[in-house]
Amino acid sequence: MANTITELLKKNKTQLLDRWIHVQLTSQTLRDDLMSDDELRAQSEELVNALAKVITEENSNQPDSADFDEVFEILSTISMSRARQGFSPRETGTYINSLREAIINLLQEQLLESPAQLFAESQKLTRLLDHFSVITFETFIKGREEVIFRQTEEISDISTPVIQIWDGILALPIIGTLDSSRTQVVMENLLQKIVDTGSSIAILDISGVPAVDSLVAQHLIKTVSATRLMGADCIISGIRPEIAQTVVHLGIDLSNIITKASLASALKHAFSLQKLVIKRLEGDKIR
């Protein structure tokens, strides 16, 4: 006969685990598409084992005791991996709350005759598991944030390719908003590529930039000046009519910068700077 949560956890571990798994499997929030039942069982077993190992009569009253560090670690790993696998917050929350349900059920059966003790024990349990849920959520959100952070980094990496379109001519199509950190990446990539390829002309295509305000224009001017310092010419292309309007309305001076409406005309200009001529072969039919 187990009278406290501690005893219950230590003695009826298997029974508790079975019940918890049962609660989870019958729950509406079960996601068998994301995690197999076996995996779920292994995960739950690990948590129950760890909890049963560290819990004692003394620390069951102090949820922030250092004894629980091991449990917290397992909990963090579980919720972090759930965040990555794409579980919703509700599903993760239900997961940990279903443990409470399972323990309370067991406790209730054991302590039917002494309601006072049942109450005291369930209060203890609530305190402990509330602490667990807070940790679960904290790490769950942290896991999500990590995903977002990684994606942001990936996007800024992919979205600033420097392409060598001709011997000595580089093109850099910018897609998305230009902020300070992005400008830094763009500038570094471009300048490094200029050194690597020995190019003397860089075309900055901004047709993918949704809006140009004074800050974005400032960033563009900085990039152009930096390329000029390196000894290369910089052409800004892909200026849409709306952007031309805003630039003039904002009073931004782009007169020192070569600007072209399209990438094609920028390339043409680059060819003329390089003293290159493109012509169709005579007598060759247009296919």
Add this chain to the structure above:
Amino acid sequence: MDKIPILRMGTFLLVTIQVDLYDRLALNLESDLINMVHKTGARGVLIDISAVSIVDSFMGRILGNIACMTRVLDAETVVVGMQPAVAITLIELGLSLNGVYTALDVERGISLLQTKLGPNDELADDDADDTE
């Protein structure tokens, strides 16, 4: 006392900065270079800073000053081989070195100076290995 050598290449002067410029060295370079331009009647000055990895606003100003001073003496200054990090630093410092010509390397710097100075450069005629 360290000194930065100034090499004469036909009508141009070539300065290769191989060490990090401290203030006194930069000031010495400035006066040496201007004296040299005056003495040799050089038409162009190439400053190669490809080995320089650290710049400050003072150095940026010195480069700008040299360009202005040589222009007074009828010579153009080309700064060549600037490192990306150096370029970014100068831009962040607000020094875009307007009035200074720039080129990727010494070779391009020389051809830039040659096109800037034009064919009517009588001094270039006695330059045996001129590309013309």
